[in-house]
Amino acid sequence: MARATQKRTLETRARLIAAAEAIVAEVGFEALRVEEVVLRAGTAKGTFFVHFKDKDTLMDLIIGPRIDAHLDALQAGPAPRTIEEMTGALMPLCDLMTCERYVFDVILRYSGAAGVAEIGPIASTFGRQIEIFAQWFDDAPFRRDVTADLLAEGVQAFVIQAMAAQFCALHNSQSIRERLEPYLRAWLTPAAGGT
Amino acid sequence: MARATQKRTLETRARLIAAAEAIVAEVGFEALRVEEVVLRAGTAKGTFFVHFKDKDTLMDLIIGPRIDAHLDALQAGPAPRTIEEMTGALMPLCDLMTCERYVFDVILRYSGAAGVAEIGPIASTFGRQIEIFAQWFDDAPFRRDVTADLLAEGVQAFVIQAMAAQFCALHNSQSIRERLEPYLRAWLTPAAGGT
DNA sequence: TAAAAAAGTTGACCACGGTCATTTTTTTTG
DNA sequence: CAAAAAAAATGACCGTGGTCAACTTTTTTA
Numbered sequence: 001m002a003r004a005t006q007k008r009t010l011e012t013r014a015r016l017i018a019a020a021e022a023i024v025a026e027v028g029f030e031a032l033r034v035e036e037v038v039l040r041a042g043t044a045k046g047t048f049f050v051h052f053k054d055k056d057t058l059m060d061l062i063i064g065p066r067i068d069a070h071l072d073a074l075q076a077g078p079a080p081r082t083i084e085e086m087t088g089a090l091m092p093l094c095d096l097m098t099c100e101r102y103v104f105d106v107i108l109r110y111s112g113a114a115g116v117a118e119i120g121p122i123a124s125t126f127g128r129q130i131e132i133f134a135q136w137f138d139d140a141p142f143r144r145d146v147t148a149d150l151l152a153e154g155v156q157a158f159v160i161q162a163m164a165a166q167f168c169a170l171h172n173s174q175s176i177r178e179r180l181e182p183y184l185r186a187w188l189t190p191a192a193g194g195t
Numbered sequence: 196m197a198r199a200t201q202k203r204t205l206e207t208r209a210r211l212i213a214a215a216e217a218i219v220a221e222v223g224f225e226a227l228r229v230e231e232v233v234l235r236a237g238t239a240k241g242t243f244f245v246h247f248k249d250k251d252t253l254m255d256l257i258i259g260p261r262i263d264a265h266l267d268a269l270q271a272g273p274a275p276r277t278i279e280e281m282t283g284a285l286m287p288l289c290d291l292m293t294c295e296r297y298v299f300d301v302i303l304r305y306s307g308a309a310g311v312a313e314i315g316p317i318a319s320t321f322g323r324q325i326e327i328f329a330q331w332f333d334d335a336p337f338r339r340d341v342t343a344d345l346l347a348e349g350v351q352a353f354v355i356q357a358m359a360a361q362f363c364a365l366h367n368s369q370s371i372r373e374r375l376e377p378y379l380r381a382w383l384t385p386a387a388g389g390t
Numbered sequence: 391t392a393a394a395a396a397a398g399t400t401g402a403c404c405a406c407g408g409t410c411a412t413t414t415t416t417t418t419t420g
Numbered sequence: 421c422a423a424a425a426a427a428a429a430t431g432a433c434c435g436t437g438g439t440c441a442a443c444t445t446t447t448t449t450a
Contacts, residue, residue: 006446009398034437044400049438108303112363119365127365145386150377157356157378161348168307170314170322182345183352190385191340201416204428229407239430244408 013051015041020058029059030102057120059106064121066096067107071128079136083185086136087177090159094176098163108160129156142188151188158183208246210236215253224254225297252315254301259316261291262302266323274331278380281331282372285354289371293358303355324351337383346383353378 019040023032034055038045052058070093080086098104110122119127133152142151162180165171171179214235218227229250233240247253265288275281293299305317314322328347337346357375360366366374 004447006397008446012398033435035435045437046400046402046439047398050398050400055437105304108359109300112359113365114362115364123363123365143385146377146381150381153356154353154378154381157352158349160355161352164303164307167309168318169310170308170318182341183349186341186345186349187382190338201427203416207429228405230405240407241409241431242429245428245430250407 009051012041012043012047016043016048016051017058017061020062024062029063029100029106032059056106056110059103060110060120060122063103063106064125067093067122067125068128070096071125071132075132079140081141083181083188086155086184086188087180090180091177094159094163094180098166098176101167104163104167126156143190154187155184158187204246207236207238207242211238211243211246212253212256215257219257224258224295224301227254251301251305254298255305255315255317258298258301259320262288262317262320263323265291266320266327270327274335276336278376278383281350281379281383282375285375286372289354289358289375293361293371296362299358299362321351338385349382350379353382 016037019037020032022040023036032055034045034048037058038048041048048058052061074089074093077089080089096103097107107122110120111126113119113123130149130152133155134148137148137151158180162176162183165174165179166176211232214232215227217235218231227250229240229243232253233243236242243253247256269284269288272284275284291298292302302317305315306321308314308318325344325347328350329343332343332346353375357371357378360369360374361371
């Protein structure tokens with residue numbers, strides 16, 4: 001049977017994460033350097049990669065909980081009953097995810113787990129998002145011709161689309177919220193149509 | 196006034212691109228190394244970066260036209276009249292965009308132009324996509340309560356969502372097409388609802 | 391408690407994208 | 421045509437993420 005993790009290990013890991021958090025607070029995610037992290041944590045460079053598969057994995061670990069905090073807030077609050085309420089509720093999450101171009105890229109890259117055994121913090125938050133959105137739709141004044149899960153996945157797709165447009169000089173004259181609202185209105189309260 | 200580009204320059208650039216295309220054909224996009232490109236092209240490493248801002252820019256240049264080729268085909272064909280026809284028409288494009296994880300990442304990163312003056316090949320294709328989709332909807336048996344442009348942007352969002360799921364071990368038991376169809380059905384032929 | 395085994399750490403080293411002062415080639419000027 | 425100016429190419433060098441064989445510390449075994 002596997003031996004218990006040593007206290008020393010946990011301490012080293014905690015020092016590395018604390019150093020990384022401090023650096024992020026000071027210079028942002030993109031400017032974080034592994035060298036700087038190990039310097040502050042007082043470890044060798046190799047130690048970093050013993051604890052984290054790569055730099056992005058550490059980012060996953062730092063960004064994931066921040067997203068989760070927003071999801072906690074969403075879950076604690078009431079289900080939005082209008083499109084305006086919904087976009088309003090989603091904006092803090094969008095702002096976090098688009099705080100840096102680099103952060104948005106990491107989130108997209110990590111939003112899907114590479115393997116079932118490797119569901120990282122960010123990938124988990126994407127699963128949670130669907131759950132939370134779907135709960136909103138279980139009993140809401142929106143369309144009911146499709147499953148709540150499908151509606152939820154659509155909301156996620158549109159949120160991503162709206163955020164991505166923010167980084168495009170051709171489209172960023174509109175705010176994320178301005179882009180998201182027509183999407184969600186058309187998705188959640190369609191006037192019917194089609195053959 | 197600016198002097199004309201030298202023939203030598205165009206030749207060097209052509210050699211670099213040809214070398215890159217050959218490498219991609221042999222080992223794929225992800226395994227391409229700049230060192231290998233310049234070795235085959237018979238130039239110094241620095242020359243590569245005189246011609247391309249960075250490695251990703253070259254990728255943009257190689258991937259963009261391939262997407263365009265598919266868009267040409269879509270534009271040449273008739274507008275799909277059913278969801279099945281639409282997903283069928285879109286699949287070749289999806290297969291190209293997801294041929295490698297790395298390719299999908301590059302496409303996402305370059306899908307939005309960083310500046311109006313820097314609209315690269317891939318970013319252009321995303322604009323074209325919207326135009327082509329919107330044309331489909333100008334006269335189609337789908338919902339008509341929202342603009343064709345909005346419908347087109349939605350299709351794009353759902354295509355990306357379906358492709359992204361393909362790289363997630365949690366979801367990739369379903370094919371892209373199987374995921375895309377319910378999305379598009381719900382988006383393009385809603386049964387009405389909402390308040 | 392000593393020896394063996396496992397866990398944890400280390401830092402020199404590598405891979406690879408990207409830079410830039412210098413050199414070579416081409417074009418323009420007079 | 422030679423001299424000057426501009427354009428293009430060069431390759432040694434750098435930054436940074438990541439590896440790994442050797443070393444140190446902790447835990448287990450007997």
